[in-house]
Amino acid sequence: TQLLEQSPQFLSIQEGENLTVYCNSSSVFSSLQWYRQEPGEGPVLLVTVVTGGEVKKLKRLTFQFGDARKDSSLHITAAQPGDTGLYLCGRSGGYQKVTFGTGTKLQVIP
């Protein structure tokens, strides 16, 4: 099992602030995904990154895959209360073992 470590574990910020969360592994991934899970719901896929060094943007969210494909980051600009949730990185699908990270719980205070 490829262990995925996420940091920080918890983050509480004021509306309008910027933040970055990280996902790290000792192993190389062919691809990596980011999910957001709101309370009482299942995770929802935000993005999949495949190429080392790849950067993808989704409105105020910027996702980066490390050059060595062992780490990834998610940066949120001008956070809003609607961004509150549990952010999970993971590799899923295919015949490879499905693995999720430990998660970062984000709270954005109005």
Add this chain to the structure above:
Amino acid sequence: EAGVAQSPRYKIIEKRQSVAFWCNPISGHATLYWYQQILGQGPKLLIQFQNNGVVDDSQLPKDRFSAERLKGVDSTLKIQPAKLEDSAVYLCASSFFVGQETQYFGPGTRLLVL
């Protein structure tokens, strides 16, 4: 397009009792997953089906957990007997085929074992 359906949404039982969860994946999705998510942690895969066959059940505690997908559509996950540490959210997800990266999750069943 209807999403992944799960029932019940909540269940409270006493230890040593049995419980069963049901999942109906998105129509046409061949791959179905069951995850266990303990409070404060990421989901852990319990079992993965491709149609009605098991692809991966290496993390399923087979002495007490069982799952089936007899007709390759909906699925049930059973715990017998339940332990206190089984308290968690049980998530079902589906994807169109094995190798497709996008999984669609249901809302989960919240189990509390007293």
